[in-house]
Structure formats: structure tokens, C-alpha cells
Amino acid sequence: xxxxxxxxxxxxxxxxxxxxxxxxxxxxxxxxxxxxxxxxxxxxxxxxxxxxxxxxxxxxxxxxxxxxxxxxxxxxxxxxxxxxxxxxxxxxxxxxxxxxxxxxxxxxxxxxxxxxxxxxxxxxxxxxxxxxxxxxxxxxxxxxxxxxxxxxxxxxxxxxxxxxxxxxxxxxxxxxxxxxxxxxxxx
Numbered sequence: 600x601x602x603x604x605x606x607x608x609x610x611x612x613x614x615x616x617x618x619x620x621x622x623x624x625x626x627x628x629x630x631x632x633x634x635x636x637x638x639x640x641x642x643x644x645x646x647x648x649x650x651x652x653x654x655x656x657x658x659x660x661x662x663x664x665x666x667x668x669x670x671x672x673x674x675x676x677x678x679x680x681x682x683x684x685x686x687x688x689x690x691x692x693x694x695x696x697x698x699x700x701x702x703x704x705x706x707x708x709x710x711x712x713x714x715x716x717x718x719x720x721x722x723x724x725x726x727x728x729x730x731x732x733x734x735x736x737x738x739x740x741x742x743x744x745x746x747x748x749x750x751x752x753x754x755x756x757x758x759x760x761x762x763x764x765x766x767x768x769x770x771x772x773x774x775x776x777x778x779x780x781x782x783x784x785x786x
Contacts, residue, residue, distance in 0.1 A: 605671045607742075608671050609656065609665070609671075623653070623675075627675050627676065628645075631649045631652070634679065638687065640683065644683075648682050652679040655678060722782055723773075725780070726780070730773060731769075733754065736754070738766065738773070740753065741766050747762045747763050748762075
């Protein structure tokens with residue numbers, strides 16, 4: 600499961616949040632770079648394509664026309680691949696088909712990963728809404744990168760340590776409920 604939700608990634612991109620931008624770069628740039636390098640490109644080309652991809656995501660989000668029906672990873676990489684193909688056509692070069700993975704294998708793998716992510720997310724949601732309201736608030740804020748000191752203040756706790764303890768208890772309760780579900784598969 601990804602560290603950030605699609606909305607968190609897109610909001611961070613829109614706000615130019617350095618933590619989110621670093622995460623996006625660290626997590627997804629290697630995929631884009633590999634594709635560009637395997638298809639007649641250079642490291643500079645990969646950097647340019649990655650930047651252009653982020654600009655497109657930013658603009659579409661700002662205009663309200665961005666609709667992601669797959670994982671963030673698949674959408675970003677798919678967009679980058681289309682941009683690179685467009686650039687290759689402009690340069691009048693043909694893309695090199697990778698011997699490692701065929702398009703059918705890649706598609707099947709992406710579909711399997713997406714199905715697994717959706718299944719885990721549904722399981723998470725099922726039990727998240729069953730948590731006490733204070734636990735839901737604490738975990739939402741924590742995963743939205745709100746500092747524990749601020750969570751303590753918002754919840755009216757006397758210390759950051761107590762907020763940390765409550766976050767731990769809430770998280771453990773959620774994990775316990777999820778693991779007890781027959782649909783949970785820890786592979």
C-alpha cells in the first residue's frame with residue numbers, strides 16, 4: 600500500500616510540498632527514467648519528461664479535469680510514457696520494445712497490483728469507519744503529516760507523548776480489526 604493517498608499526493612503537488620515532491624520523485628522517477636533510457640532517451644530526456652508529467656498533473660488538478668481511475672503510479676507513468684512517445688514521434692525515432700517485459704505482461708501485472716490495492720483499501724475503509732471518532736481524527740491527521748504536537752493541541756491533550764500513545768493505540772486497534780477479517784491476506 601502506498602504511503603500517501605492519491606489526494607494527498609495531488610494536494611502536495613499543488614501546494615509544492617517538498618516532502619510530497621521528494622516522495623513522488625524518489626518513488627516514481629526511476630520508473631520513468633528506465634522507460635526513457637530503454638527507448639532511445641538520455642537521463643536529461645527522462646528528467647524533462649518527468650517534469651512535464653508533473654506539470655500536466657498539476658494543471659489538470661488545478662482545472663478540475665484530472666480523473667484517476669487507476670493507481671497514482673500507473674497514471675503518472677502512463678502519462679510519462681505517452682509524453683515520451685510523442686517526443687519520439689517528433690524526433691522521428693521508433694521506440695525500442697523492451698525484451699524484459701511485454702506490454703501484455705506489464706498490463707496484467709499492473710491490473711493485478713491495482714486489484715490488490717483496491718482490495719486492501721476497501722478492507723482498510725471497512726474498519727477505519729468503525730473506529731471511535733477520536734481515533735479516526737488522530738489517524739487522519741497523522742497520515743496527513745500533521746505534527747503530533749499539533750494533534751495534541753487539536754485534541755486537547757496535555758502532551759505530544761499522549762498524542763503519540765493514542766495514535767499508537769488507534770493504529771494497533773485498526774490493524775487488529777483488519778487482520779481479524781477473513782478477507783485479510785498478509786502476503
